[in-house]
Amino acid sequence: MANLLSLVQNETLKVWKKKRFAVIVLVLLVLIPIFVYAQLKISQNNAAKFADWRSVVQQRITDNMNAIASDRIPEEWKKWRRSLVQQLQYYLDRDVNPDTPNAVTFTATFLENSVTMFIPLMVLAIASDLVSSERASGTIKMLLTRPVRRWKILTSKLIALTLYVSLIIPTAALLSYLIAGLAFGYEGWGAPVFVGFRVNGTAIETSSVHAITQGAYLLMEMGLVWFSAMTVAAISFMVSVLLQSAAASLVTMMAAVISGAILANMASSWSSAKYLFNVNLNLTSYLQGTPPPIEGMSLGFSLVVLAVWGAVSLTTAFAVFTKRDVLN
Amino acid sequence: MAEDSKTESEFDPLPRPPGRASSKLWPILGFTMLGCAILMLAGFVWSLKDAWFPSHGMAVPEPSASARPPQGDWAAKQELKAIALGDSLTRGMGDRTGDGYVRDSIVKLNESLGKKVRLLGNLAINGLTATRLNQQLEQPSYASSVMQADLILFTIGGNDLFRIAQSGGSIAQGGDVSPERLKAKLPEAKPRLEATFSKLRRINPYARIVYVGLFNPFYDVPEARGISETIAEWNAYAQKLAALDGNATVIPTYDLFESNAARYLSSDHFHPNEMGYGRIAERIDQALN
Numbered sequence: 001m002a003n004l005l006s007l008v009q010n011e012t013l014k015v016w017k018k019k020r021f022a023v024i025v026l027v028l029l030v031l032i033p034i035f036v037y038a039q040l041k042i043s044q045n046n047a048a049k050f051a052d053w054r055s056v057v058q059q060r061i062t063d064n065m066n067a068i069a070s071d072r073i074p075e076e077w078k079k080w081r082r083s084l085v086q087q088l089q090y091y092l093d094r095d096v097n098p099d100t101p102n103a104v105t106f107t108a109t110f111l112e113n114s115v116t117m118f119i120p121l122m123v124l125a126i127a128s129d130l131v132s133s134e135r136a137s138g139t140i141k142m143l144l145t146r147p148v149r150r151w152k153i154l155t156s157k158l159i160a161l162t163l164y165v166s167l168i169i170p171t172a173a174l175l176s177y178l179i180a181g182l183a184f185g186y187e188g189w190g191a192p193v194f195v196g197f198r199v200n201g202t203a204i205e206t207s208s209v210h211a212i213t214q215g216a217y218l219l220m221e222m223g224l225v226w227f228s229a230m231t232v233a234a235i236s237f238m239v240s241v242l243l244q245s246a247a248a249s250l251v252t253m254m255a256a257v258i259s260g261a262i263l264a265n266m267a268s269s270w271s272s273a274k275y276l277f278n279v280n281l282n283l284t285s286y287l288q289g290t291p292p293p294i295e296g297m298s299l300g301f302s303l304v305v306l307a308v309w310g311a312v313s314l315t316t317a318f319a320v321f322t323k324r325d326v327l328n
Numbered sequence: 329m330a331e332d333s334k335t336e337s338e339f340d341p342l343p344r345p346p347g348r349a350s351s352k353l354w355p356i357l358g359f360t361m362l363g364c365a366i367l368m369l370a371g372f373v374w375s376l377k378d379a380w381f382p383s384h385g386m387a388v389p390e391p392s393a394s395a396r397p398p399q400g401d402w403a404a405k406q407e408l409k410a411i412a413l414g415d416s417l418t419r420g421m422g423d424r425t426g427d428g429y430v431r432d433s434i435v436k437l438n439e440s441l442g443k444k445v446r447l448l449g450n451l452a453i454n455g456l457t458a459t460r461l462n463q464q465l466e467q468p469s470y471a472s473s474v475m476q477a478d479l480i481l482f483t484i485g486g487n488d489l490f491r492i493a494q495s496g497g498s499i500a501q502g503g504d505v506s507p508e509r510l511k512a513k514l515p516e517a518k519p520r521l522e523a524t525f526s527k528l529r530r531i532n533p534y535a536r537i538v539y540v541g542l543f544n545p546f547y548d549v550p551e552a553r554g555i556s557e558t559i560a561e562w563n564a565y566a567q568k569l570a571a572l573d574g575n576a577t578v579i580p581t582y583d584l585f586e587s588n589a590a591r592y593l594s595s596d597h598f599h600p601n602e603m604g605y606g607r608i609a610e611r612i613d614q615a616l617n
Contacts, residue, residue, distance in 0.1 A: 223371025
């Protein structure tokens, strides 16, 4: 056990020394102010046009209803808009502002928007060359000649990866909160959010809707983002074992993640696409209550799909890594 | 030297990067990461619990007392608030600039009244019928938007009479609308308009209500010219409702589209174009000054 711990320590510090985490923090520090500025412009614009948030929400409802009334809008977009209208109406009827601009809501929105692309990309920055870089630089031989079982080496890498994924998401949330707070103020943890909207055909079921605090919502959201990030990490881990070159594994994983985002937008009629992992990454949408990209997807379904993909990937990674000959 | 021998004596499977920093870094980094991992796992489990076994959740604040409607005296006010409701005419369909008569008339009123006129929102929906508008006015949130206005601009009834609700104005063929069928629709549509007027007045006792009258877009089609008779009857009825109300105005538009249909109608031959909306806006401006 002590043996494994020092292996994990070693792997964690190796990644740290490669300054991967520093790069992630740097990227966040550059991007978040840009998003904060954009959000600030939107809220200033709204404040100038509308005296009251209710008018803003009512206008959003009207705009969406106009889109629903139009013949040119595809049916699946209408479905999405219908559920949005019903949700906004639910907020309006209870006199709760669904998008108060503050640091907490900003952070929640930031996480929602980054769960399919941005967070996976940051995970890839660490995961994609975890094994393949050792192979490329030849240090894999130094590793394997030590009197340690191979599975232990791979396990230590996996644990280090898990730790980093667990670190990335709170770091992103914290930075987003701190930077957004400068513009919008740091309050808002106790404001109510409605969760539990169930999409049922064209209607939204509100029987199990209940209010939770923004703080609780943010924590749940981070947990869901973490789960999908872990799946990406596991698959990327396998790719990193299978492919010799770090660049090749990075490109493979990026292609997979990006194609998922594209597929989610267009695959509604190809229903077996719902078994692909990259279409299921958007777990936070279930919390928000937006309709899933493909009929028949639900929180449980997506979790199972992601878990199966993760488990198969890890099994493959271990099977290959412990058996394979390491040449030159 | 002493430190080196210490690390050598421990079992160390890999050449650890040398340096003091890493020995301090590991406990901090390790515990932070472990803490984060536990936090993430807790959030994940909680989200599952909340999704599948929801608790009652926190109490939601009761709806606050609705904003008081503004008082009627325009002269005493620094700023007037306007709201637009209704169908595609209010939405501005056919106007390539997207302004419609609503934004045009707000701009004109800003100048002519000498005070700021602010548009609270354009809540018009393409294809809306009077029945649907009356349903919407029952919603507290919709009503609260109407309640704050000093000026209510609206159009309704076109879809009730012409029955083109879903096609968004694609009936370029005037033959589709027979004057007789239109006339037959009139008796059932009238009470809906009356309901709209009375609902608006009940929600907002002080606002000036401006109803933009209907017109016959098919005046240049000989077979459909008979529609004008029904339109005139409808507008007269609206006029009657406005007179009963006392603080409402009906803006006549039918004359604009009789001889100048080609100039003022958009390509769908049903909705006005930007020039047509501009003329309607002028009339609203004239009526309110």
